[in-house]
Amino acid sequence: MTSQGSSEPRASPYFWYRLMGRDEEGYDVYELFIGPQHPASGHMRIIVRLDGDIIVDAEPDIGYVHRTMEKLAEGREYIKNIPLFERATIIDAANITWGYVRAVEQLLGLEAPPRAEYLRTLLAEINRIASHLYGFGIAGIMLNHSTMFMWAFGDREVWVQLAEDLTGARLTHSYIIPGGVRRNLPQDFREKALKAIRYMEKRLQDYERIFVKNPVIIARYVDVGVIKADEAKRLGIVGPNLRAAGVRYDARIAEKYGAYPELEFEIPVREEGDAMARLLVRIEEIRQSMSIIKQILDKIPDGPIFHEKYYRMLPPKLKEFVESTGRLKLPGAFIRLKPEPGEAVARVEMGHGEVFYHIVSDGSIKPYRVRVITPAFRNVVLYRYLTRGARFMDLPAIYGSIDYFPPEGDR
Amino acid sequence: MAEDVYKPGNLLTSLKRHAAAIATGLRYLLSTKRMTVRYPEFLIDLGEGYRGMIRWRRERCISCGLCAQICPAAAMKMYKLPGEKKMFPGINYQRCIFCGFCVDVCPAFALEHTPVHDLSYEELDEMIYIPERFDTEWVSPALKEGARPVKVVFDEEVGLRHEPK
Ligand code: SF4
Ligand code: SF4
Numbered sequence: 001m002t003s004q005g006s007s008e009p010r011a012s013p014y015f016w017y018r019l020m021g022r023d024e025e026g027y028d029v030y031e032l033f034i035g036p037q038h039p040a041s042g043h044m045r046i047i048v049r050l051d052g053d054i055i056v057d058a059e060p061d062i063g064y065v066h067r068t069m070e071k072l073a074e075g076r077e078y079i080k081n082i083p084l085f086e087r088a089t090i091i092d093a094a095n096i097t098w099g100y101v102r103a104v105e106q107l108l109g110l111e112a113p114p115r116a117e118y119l120r121t122l123l124a125e126i127n128r129i130a131s132h133l134y135g136f137g138i139a140g141i142m143l144n145h146s147t148m149f150m151w152a153f154g155d156r157e158v159w160v161q162l163a164e165d166l167t168g169a170r171l172t173h174s175y176i177i178p179g180g181v182r183r184n185l186p187q188d189f190r191e192k193a194l195k196a197i198r199y200m201e202k203r204l205q206d207y208e209r210i211f212v213k214n215p216v217i218i219a220r221y222v223d224v225g226v227i228k229a230d231e232a233k234r235l236g237i238v239g240p241n242l243r244a245a246g247v248r249y250d251a252r253i254a255e256k257y258g259a260y261p262e263l264e265f266e267i268p269v270r271e272e273g274d275a276m277a278r279l280l281v282r283i284e285e286i287r288q289s290m291s292i293i294k295q296i297l298d299k300i301p302d303g304p305i306f307h308e309k310y311y312r313m314l315p316p317k318l319k320e321f322v323e324s325t326g327r328l329k330l331p332g333a334f335i336r337l338k339p340e341p342g343e344a345v346a347r348v349e350m351g352h353g354e355v356f357y358h359i360v361s362d363g364s365i366k367p368y369r370v371r372v373i374t375p376a377f378r379n380v381v382l383y384r385y386l387t388r389g390a391r392f393m394d395l396p397a398i399y400g401s402i403d404y405f406p407p408e409g410d411r
Numbered sequence: 412m413a414e415d416v417y418k419p420g421n422l423l424t425s426l427k428r429h430a431a432a433i434a435t436g437l438r439y440l441l442s443t444k445r446m447t448v449r450y451p452e453f454l455i456d457l458g459e460g461y462r463g464m465i466r467w468r469r470e471r472c473i474s475c476g477l478c479a480q481i482c483p484a485a486a487m488k489m490y491k492l493p494g495e496k497k498m499f500p501g502i503n504y505q506r507c508i509f510c511g512f513c514v515d516v517c518p519a520f521a522l523e524h525t526p527v528h529d530l531s532y533e534e535l536d537e538m539i540y541i542p543e544r545f546d547t548e549w550v551s552p553a554l555k556e557g558a559r560p561v562k563v564v565f566d567e568e569v570g571l572r573h574e575p576k
Contacts, residue, residue: 080483083510147436154446158570161563168462174510182515195565209435215425218416276416318518330516335481
């Protein structure tokens with residue numbers, strides 16, 4: 001662009017550029033469409049404009065897995081929306097539904113008993129580890145490091161198995177419900193979890209040797225896709241991507257929900273803001289989550305796992321079943337939860353970052369409106385800001401380091 | 412951890428790191444420990460709590476219809492049987508998401524999860540279980556074909572181990 005005082009149009013070399021196959025400004029820019037059938041990400045497209053090997057602009061083209069979730073939610077009873085929102089981030093089901101349930105609980109004026117809050121936190125942290133490992137594996141395969149992909153996905157299985165022991169389902173737990181959780185801690189859970197933690201600690205050292213400190217990965221990740229704190233704040237980035245840019249923000253601290261106020265953990269922050277920093281923050285978060293799980297297993301209080309108001313409605317025979325098996329039974333009234341008219345907002349820190357829910361109730365059995373802003377949706381803008389001026393080769397590195405999850409962004 | 416990834420390395424550190432990466436990979440390549448289960452020769456026994464195919468027991472059902480009302484996927488429906496006044500539930504496995512809400516809400520213990528999860532169908536219609544068919548015992552096809560059941564054991568060395576039951 002030129003800014004000239006004279007109104008006389010400048011004699012443009014455009015004609016000659018066109019002849020040479022260049023655009024108005026003389027750049028040899030061409031467009032490259034990556035996706036939507038992409039071997040690593042799936043369900044999204046990036047439109048990249050390249051000048052030779054340099055990315056001039058990259059535009060994330062999302063919406064391929066948009067399922068109108070917010071609209072669907074208006075047509076379902078409150079409890080039925082839990083399995084629905086779960087499907088936004090199937091790899092982090094506990095966290096994404098927790099936000100919704102917290103908002104519904106505010107509308108209902110309920111609070112879950114302490115033991116239930118601990119169990120929620122437990123599953124949330126198991127999910128956070130699984131979610132980070134998932135992102136880790138994808139980041140690995142994007143750098144053609146297929147070992148990292150296999151390892152991370154294999155080790156994720158350990159955490160998926162733990163979640164299955166607790167909830168009965170590998171991924172679609174539907175575990176957190178208004179007023180509590182659906183299952184009590186299984187007897188041998190503690191032993192299993194401690195073994196999983198010890199295993200994972202060892203594996204993280206292996207990861208370090210084969211991936212993190214691998215000179216190939218260092219060359220591809222250090223100083224690539226840099227974003228600094230000011231810019232990250234301005235763009236509204238959330239989650240590990242924000243913390244890797246030097247901003248100490250985590251909804252678990254900001255909101256003080258669940259059992260987090262009673263647990264000790266650190267929020268890993270790094271200053272560099274590059275792809276490597278994002279990776280290191282996630283690895284450190286896995287460590288912190290494991291420490292949280294240990295604390296939960298030590299500190300978890302006894303008591304009910306479901307709110308008295310609903311538990312009372314169960315006939316004695318069902319109560320007996322709940323006591324003996326640790327599996328909750330739901331009262332029929334639970335199908336049609338009817339909050340007072342009003343609004344509620346809630347946020348929760350997912351593996352990918354903060355998720356935000358805004359529910360409007362008109363006093364009927366279905367929500368009038370549910371707004372959900374997912375962390376992936378906030379982070380998708382990074383594709384544009386991190387890639388400008390980078391080499392094309394850096395695109396997969398940046399792509400993997402953002403940990404973008406298309407179904408979550410599209411909802 | 413991993414602080415030194417930001418320090419400029421020299422040829423020697425670089426070589427050391429390459430060697431460490433390759434050695435780590437080799438160690439696992441040569442190890443005999445595997446996390447994989449060779450289905451269908453082996454089948455993981457998922458145990459009691461797993462939310463698999465749903466077993467309905469007609470003699471227990473009190474036809475309250477709560478299961479059909481709570482189903483978020485509209486998979487469970489009440490059917491009228493010929494010659495019966497009461498309605499009974501049937502399930503459509505094209506729709507079921509195995510959330511287990513129906514099992515949790517059933518006041519008569521007429522619905523139960525089984526650990527069976529590996530069924531497949533040739534026709535979509537077969538996936539709809541009207542009450543007459545719903546009252547069945549589920550059997551894993553792999554088990555029927557002679558798969559050996561294994562159970563999952565957490566292990567500090569391999570993560571997950573699968574031991575014969
Ligand atoms: S498990 Fe869930 S989806 Fe399946 S029939 Fe029961 S309530 Fe419906
Ligand atoms: S909830 Fe149980 S008792 Fe009621 S109709 Fe369904 S299966 Fe029968």
